[in-house]
Amino acid sequence: MATPALNKGTRAFSRFEWIVAGRYLRARRKEAFISVIASLTMVGVAIGVATLIVVMSVMNGFRAELLTKILGLNGHFTAYPIEREFTDYKETIASLQKVDGVDFAVYFVEGQVLASGNGSSTGVTVRGMDEENIKKLKLLHGGAKQGGWDNWDTSKGVAIGYRLAQTLGVSLGDQVTIINPDGAMTPFGTTPQIKSFPVNVIFDLGMVEFDSFFMYMPLEPAQDYFKLVDEVLKPGMGPLDPLASDEEIDAAYQRVGKVSAAEIFIKDPDDVANMRLKLQADPATRPLVLTDWQQRNETFFSALQVERVVMFTILSMIILVAAFNIISSLIMLVKDKSSDIAVLRTMGATRGAIMRIFSITGTTIGVIGTISGVVLGLIVAANAEPLRAFLSNTLGVAIFPPEVFYLSSLPSKTDPVEVGVVICLALGLSFLATLYPAWRAAQYDPVEALRYE
Structure with missing residues (x-):
């Protein structure tokens, strides 16, 4: 005789349905094979979720680290002079820093030279900057590993990256010779300009490009070396006496230095379009040609974005495969429990109750797998660099070589929003995978199921 509760029908997601679903999840000796398949399906979901979280975290970290390194030295805007030479750079920087939304600005001299050390040489980019501007660049100022920036303006030395120091075979205090092909004009043509400087600072910025070149x-x-200095008469000085002494001539002229460009750092790096309008509309700023970091690195960061989308799509297939395993394991469970389903139906369980029981069973597999995958993924993502170093040392293979990926360590940055998307994706696929087997179970005819029992 059926119980009164079942005669009246069970309430949706009642305790009875959860108890039956829980019993189907627990293995008995004769059901061990089905239980093993369910466990493997759970592991598959966990691996898929963990892999997706780790890969997306590493790609986020890679983008963020590159952005930090690139924009830590290169401004969000680079401003080049037009109409006249950049001699009023101090006044221009002062006016730029007053524009709303600008964090700070720096000016610099830049040129390409050939640098040589102890028997080795390579092409490098030379930047001339004073100590005041170097202090504004936290990444550079804090990146000194040997030597320091004290008395930089009067040091008459150079600062190089540790990789460049290794390439040239020099250390702190050694001489580095730089050769500029655009030297002095002679009756025999242009002669290269050659000059040696002591190494006063060796820095490590964690990015191969800057540390090497x-x-x-x-x-x-730097202004003297690249011939960016003019000697002009001081204001108010009339024509000089042809018989004036050297001291009088020196006193009558003043040094006017020029710079190559200025870099502007804004508070919101993504607001370049609005800031461009503000900078160009500022009446106190001289005419400048502005190029922003998105224009300079458009191809690179676009490729990164495309790669993130493609990797997310491809790795989602792992979860999809695990969802198909849920379908297969539930179909086998339904076949095995056909007599149980018939008994429940004869006791008064509705088709909806049967469908919910098997949906709960399959979804529980997905939920446990998803939770396990999230925990595993977050642990691995948080320890990506130690794991990389361990595997590299154990296998003797360079994993994530800095010469290829531009960074000296494997970065990782977990985005809570992306983790939430992965969780929703895994749970959604797990639930959808239960619908067909649960529906098939609900369609069982109790008479046919019990005929051969």
């Missing part, structure tokens, strides 16, 4: 020197020596 950049050299910094004080602003005035």
Whole structure:
């Protein structure tokens, strides 16, 4: 005789349905094979979720680290002079820093030279900057590993990356010779300009490009080296006496230095379109040509974005495969429990109750797998660099080589929104995977199921 509760029908997601679903999840000796399949399905969901979280975290970290390194030295805007030479750079920087939304700005001299050390040479980019501007660049100022920036303006030395130091075979205090092909004009043509400087600072910025190909020197020596200095009469000075002494001539002229460009750092790096309008509309700023970081790195970061989308799509297939495993394991469970389903139906369980029981069973597999995958993924993502170093040392293979990926360590940055998307994707696919087997179970005819029992 059926119980009164079942004669009246069970309430949706009642305790009875959860108890039956829980019993189907627990293995008995004769059901061990089905239980093993369910466990493997759970592991598959966990691996898919963990893989997706780890890969997306590493790609987020890669983008964020590159953005930090690139924009830590290169401004969000680079401003080049037009109409006249950049001699009023101090006044221009002062006016730029007053524009709403600008964090700070720096000016610099830049040129390409050939640098040589102890028997080795390579092409480098030389930047001339004074100590005041170097202090504004936290990444550069804090990246000094040997030596320091004290008395930089009067040091008459250079700062180089540790990789460049290794390439040239020099260390702190050694001489580095730089050769500029645009030297002095002679009756026999242009002669290269050759000059040696001591290494006063060796820095490590964690990015191969800057550590291998950049050299910094004080602003005035850089202006002299690249011939960006003019000697002009001081204001109010009339024509000089042809018989004036050298001291009088020196006193009558003043040094007017020029710079190559200025870099502007804004508070919101993504607001370049609005800031461009503000900078160009500022009446106190001289005419400048502005190029922003998105224009300079458009191809690179667009490729990164496309890669993130493609990787997310491809790795989601792992979860999809696990969802198909849920379908297969539930179909086998339904076949095995056909007599149980018939008994429940004869006791008064509705088709909806049967469908919910098997939906709960399959969804529980997905939920446990998803939770396990999230925990595993977050642990691996948080320890990506130690794991990379361990695997590299154990296998003797360079994993994530800095020469290829531009960074000296494997970055990882977990985005809570993306983790939420992965969780919703896994749970959604797990639930959808239960619908067909649960529906098939609800269609069982109890008479046919019990005929051969």
